[in-house]
Each structure stands twice: as C-alpha cells, then as structure tokens.
Amino acid sequence: MQILKDIEAIVGTKGILTGNDVANRKAGIWIDEGIKAKAIVRPKNTEELSKVLKICNEKKQPVVPHGGLTGLAEGAITLEGQIAISTERLNEIETIDTVGRTITLGAGVQLEKAQNKAEENNLMLAVDLGARGSCTIGGNISTNAGGNMVVKYGMTRDSVLGLEAVLADGRIVTSLNEMLKNNSGYDLKQLFIGTEGTLGFVTRAVLRLREKPKSTNTALLAVNSFTQVTQFLKHIDRGLGGNLSAFEVMWEDFYKQVTTEPALNSPPLSQGFPYYVLVESTGSNQQKDSEHFEELLEEALNLEIIEDAVVSKSDSDRSNLWAIRDDVEQHYQDGPVKMFDVSMPILSMEKYITDVHEKFSENWETYKCVVFGHLADGNLHVVSGVGSDDDESIRKMESCIYDPLKSIGGAVSAEHGIGLEKKDYLGISRTEIEIDIMRTLKKSLDPNNILNPGKVFD
C-alpha cells in the first residue's frame, strides 16, 4: 500500500509494524483479541508524527491514537482499514523543575514512571489509578483520567499546565505553559484533554507536581444510613480543612463479598452494616495529623454518625484496607458481569440506587448489582450481572443503569470516557445542542474526520 510506504519513508522501518506484528498485539489489556489495523506507526518525535498525520489527512486515512491500551470505554479500538499510531517511542521525561514543581514529558511515558520521577525529587504527581504501570500520560490526558485522589487534587485536567498536540492536518500546537496562571488568550489545551484523541494527538505535556505529603491517615468506618454517610462526609471534610484525600464508599453487598472466602481479605469491621467508608487524609505531620484524625472519628462516633471504625496503624494496615476496596474482581466470579461508571449529585444517589434495583428486578428474577465508588466526587461504580452477557442482556442492563440518570443530571461516564462503548448513551447526559457543538468543533479541527473517527459521537 502506497500510504504505508510513504509513512515508512518518514518513520523508518523501526517506526512501522504490519502483519503479524500488529495482530499479535492485544487490542487492549482487558481484551483477548489482537489489534486489527493496517499498521501500527510509532513516530519517535513530534515532527515525524506531524508528517505522518499530514499524509493521512491528505489521503483521508483514519488513525487511532494508542497509549497503554488500558482504557475501559473502547476509545482505542481500531478497525481493519485504520492505522494505529502509538506513543510508545514518545517516552522521554524531559525535565523536572523542583521549584516551579512541574514535569515536562512525552505522551508515551507510563504514569508510574512519571510518579516515580516526581517521588525521587520529593514531589508528587497527583494523578493515580490502578493501571498506573501500563497506562500512559497521553492516555491519561486524552481521557481526563480520574482515580483515587480527585477529591483533593481534581482530575488529570487539573494537573495539566501545558500541552503539545498535533492537529489532523499535521500542524503542531506547542502550548507548553509551565505556570499556574496564564490568561493570555484561549486555553487551547482544553481542546485535547478528555476529547479521546478526536481533536488532536497529544505528544508532550507539562504537568503540575505537588510537594509530597508527609503524613497519611486511613480508616474504615461502618455507617447505618446514607444520610449518615453524607453527614460523615461533611464532618470529616470540614474537620480536615482541605486534607481529605479519599472518600470511598462500599455498599453492604460489595463489602460482604470482598471479605468472605474465597476472597483473601477478612472483615476488619463486622459485615451487615449498610455502608462502609474508606477515608484517607494526607498532610504534613504524622503525629499531629493522626491525633487530629482520630479525634474527628471519636467525634463522629459520639455524634452517632458512624457506628464503628478501624484506624490504620501501619503501612500494611493501610494496604489491607485498600485491598478490600480494590478487590473488585471478587464480583466477577459468579458469571459474566459488566462494570459501570456513572456520576450524579450525591443527594440523588440513594434514590438512584433504589431505582436501579427496581429496574433490574422488573427484568430479572435474580441479578447482581453491587455498588461502590468515589462518593465525594459523585462517582459510583456498579458491577452488574444477569447470568448472560449476550448483546440483549447488556443492552437491557445499560438501560437499567443509564436511563435513571437523565432526570437527575447524572453522567453516563464519570471517569472512563465515552469511546465506542457509551456513544449510544451520550444523549442521556448531553443535550442535542451540546452534541452539535461537539460536532462543530470536530469539523472545524478535523474536517476529514481522520482522528479516532466514530469515537464519542457520530
């Protein structure tokens, strides 16, 4: 194919994979199938990518950006006629500024590598998620990744100070701002954050770093009602004065399964409470902060907002508490399930979950529907199973989960993105006018529709 020859002339033989070298790579770390694509192109710098995209644009050749392929919304799926462009050779950490607290790096750098670089300099990158060892900074940015630190530090968007991206026509947009404040014209980086590679291809970034916290306090609480969960959120958030760094809630059935054999964890608090909260605070002085943290829990017990508490006294205690929250796989053992990622105002959650159960029970005699999530961010995950994962069952489950979001202003994707997977449901969370504007932006920046076409919306 001529286009592949033209591309090879730009990137060299090392820069392009075809045939089995493509098919032997898995299409995603959660997907068993191999990648379907004409080729995987691996530019070694922005200039090469620019030239490649220029050709693809002229030939109307669709391309799909590939990072760590850890996404959960089918945002990096390729079709046979498409070309995947991988950031794997754009993987240099360029500079770290310990005074300005910034790191400048290539889109292909793995999140964990960037985290480690920050750590070595007594700093912290405030983006963290389970896939840290595989996912890339470019992917984190393109999907505006969430994770466990959002309540304190925000989404990935909030850690991005500057970006470089290549437009569909090959133009390089270098906006590598390093400052917290820059109101010089439109903030163009927002076009490339969370837009899943549909408006431009992120090649480099400047990320904000923070001074590394000197203390961590963690506890697991048992709570009797949803109202008390919200009271406890306010109590602990106010009490910690901005240092609340995680507020994870597990519904009763989630907790039961992850603390019952064959799960490896035993229950640090007895089973049977309606809600369990994993709360964490980071701060500046371990002794003072621990005292204060425990006083706040004492107060909550005395106020009868919480029923019981276990406080981590060591790193291994902390790991054990998080292991319970993170052992989502337990819910995959009784047949096929699907994990949902939705968000909504906290005050709507209790009713929403009731409505979802009602819808499931209208459709199926037995079903699984366990709930957990980053409650303070409005983000719930629901693991649902109805015994079968044929298309019709999936569609029906999706309808049960997504439909009730519309009337409460909820989102069909809180942190995973839309990709192909949720495209049909975008209209639940966004108006026709909003989707029209998305199309307007897409058309104005990628008139030939070559950048990750068909993702997010049609």
Place this chain on the structure above:
Amino acid sequence: MQILKDIEAIVGTKGILTGNDVANRKAGIWIDEGIKAKAIVRPKNTEELSKVLKICNEKKQPVVPHGGLTGLAEGAITLEGQIAISTERLNEIETIDTVGRTITLGAGVQLEKAQNKAEENNLMLAVDLGARGSCTIGGNISTNAGGNMVVKYGMTRDSVLGLEAVLADGRIVTSLNEMLKNNSGYDLKQLFIGTEGTLGFVTRAVLRLREKPKSTNTALLAVNSFTQVTQFLKHIDRGLGGNLSAFEVMWEDFYKQVTTEPALNSPPLSQGFPYYVLVESTGSNQQKDSEHFEELLEEALNLEIIEDAVVSKSDSDRSNLWAIRDDVEQHYQDGPVKMFDVSMPILSMEKYITDVHEKFSENWETYKCVVFGHLADGNLHVVSGVGSDDDESIRKMESCIYDPLKSIGGAVSAEHGIGLEKKDYLGISRTEIEIDIMRTLKKSLDPNNILNPGKVFD
C-alpha cells in the same frame, strides 16, 4: 433604529437603556468616561437573551457582554455602534447544595453575594479578589479570574462545575453539571471560561464550594535572596502538606513605599531586606495549626532561609499584614504609572526582573518599577512609571515588560486577560498556530463575529 425596537419588544422598556441612560454610566469602574453604545440591553432571563442574540446575529449587530465592569484589560469596552448586554438582571442565587457543596446562580450575581451565601451555609467559594463587591460571577468566569487563593484552589476555572451560555446564534447551551467527575463527551464549558465573552454569553453557572476552613495562620517574613525565597516556598509548602493558601512576595522598593509616610502602615519588619513574603495557611484546628505553622517558621529561621518573621496573633494583625500587601495605590502617588500582570516560571523571575530594569534604564534616566505578586503561581505585578503616560511612553514600557517574556515562556497576562489592552502582545505568549486555532474556534461558533468582536485577537 429598528433593531432597538425589535429588542425592546423582547425585553420590554425596563430591559433596554438608551441615550443618557447609557452615557451616564461609567465605562468601567477605573474609567472616567461614560459608556459609548447604541443601547444597554438587560435581559431578565436566558430566553430573552437568546432571542436578543438571534436578532443581533441576523443583523450582524456587534454586542459586548457587561458584568461588573471591573476588568483591567479593556475586555468590556464598547464602541458607539455596539450594543452592551448587561447581566445585571440575571442576578438570582438559585440553589445551594450543602452536601454536594455546589451553588447554582445567575451570571449577574456579585461575587461577594455568592461568597456570603456560601458562608451562611458554613461553606466557602474559593474565588476571591479585590473587586469582590462589584465584579460578577459571569465576569469572573469569562475572564477566568485569579486572585489570592489560586495556589490552594486554582483559578476560577477550577471552581466551575457547570455552565449555561448562549451562542451567537441564540442557541442555549445548558451544561449545568454538578459533579466533580463527568467525562461524558467534550467538556464544553471550557469554551466559555476565560474567553472573554467572544465564544458565548455565560448566563448561569454551577460552582464548587468547599467546607469552610476552621483555622487561618498568617506571617510576614524578611528574606535575603531570591534563592531563599524559593527555598522558603518549598519548605513551607511541603511543611504545610497542601494547606498553603497564599504566598505573596514584595520586592524591597514595594515594601519600603507602602510602609513609609504618607502610607498609613508602619513596617512590622524593618525595611531594607531585598524580599518580603506574606504567607498564609488555612486548615482545620486553630491551636494545632498555629503550633505547626510557627514550628515551620522556627525551622526556616534556624536554617537561615528567612531572616526575620512576624506572626499574626489576631484578626486585626492579619488585616494589617494584608493591608501592606494590598496598598498598591501608594505607588500611584508620584505621577502616572501602569500596572502590569505577567507570569513566568519561578526560576526565571530573578533574571527577568534584572532584564526589565536594564531595559528601563536604557530608555529612561529615572523611572519607577516596583514588583510584587502571587509568586507561587508564577504571577508578578509590576507597577511602572516614567513620568509621562503618553502613548509612546506606554508603548515603550510595554515593550520593556513584555519582550523579555518571549524567551522564558512567560505570559503577557497572568490573570487579567487580554481584552483590547494586550491584544497587540498576544503573539509574545502564543504562536501563530495557536492564534489561528483561536480564530478557527471563533469562526465556527460566531461566524458573523458579533460577540465582543475585536477583543483578545483580530
């Protein structure tokens, strides 16, 4: 004029001002002249505004959004043939959600009114600036206002969860998201934040609120070198574990003038040190936090990073320390001056200020050039005067201040915006490709160029 009649038919007589009712209003709170415009239109809701814009778009009638008119970059200046559209009747606080910690309100609500509403509910709106009593939420959003809390809470952008805006053609984009996490499609609100009313007219917003801090600690420090200023920034930021809420630096000559008669403040620390730092922390427990804050200052003294310190022991102490930092008007007493608002990497600041002084001294035998600012955000303000404020002098001063920013990746506007005032200098901070993309966005969303035309770029 037919268009004014058509508009009056939509908004009623109360909704439109003409003639002296226009001219008698000041064009800005810092401007002596009256407003020049065909009319000031005051829609009472989004629907009225939508109809007005639809007519203006059809007739290619330029409009300029008006909030509190406190902007510092001529972003709301109108020409005689233009129509000003004021948010003054879109001034309702609609709801406050104390669990989700959000406030939903009209664009015309004054910042201070929103702050007070939050306070009444034991919450805090983390946007604050000097003009709080006059500026509006819509203006804060359209200019992405900065202020004194950015190092802890970010710019206005970081407090905006959802928006409603009207496009040039009258379409209403309602994206009143209430969640911290929502990755359902493009984050369209970014189009309307910091774009100075050129892409859409903000009518309503959902803002994030925080639990109100329970403690405040404030100190003024004297520091011997710029390197020590940066060492102290890292020391205190790390030591406070995320609770650093302000880090304001005054250069020697700034401090001298604001603590010498006729200034009302006396110097709490002796004059003559090269730098003075006003540092503030907010937290959760006044006693514990004060102890910890003072220990950190002790450490800094022992490490000889700082030379002297005075710690606020009361609200009035705190007010007095801030009064020194805020008494910028002292620098206006010796003839005409211009205040600049720039940002740059912290590590480039010392050299930048040296370069600026060199440029001034090449051009003028005597001049004023005093420096202060939100150093941790990379943001400096420079008050400059050369004895005359004729156009040529202003242009020469601008050149001295802006030209050296180019090579260090600095910004000609850190927090004030571009408006008309800095339009000619946008190219110092942004590339031609970036400005082209801004034009592309403008054209695709406002093809008739009716929304605040001529602002930010041509």
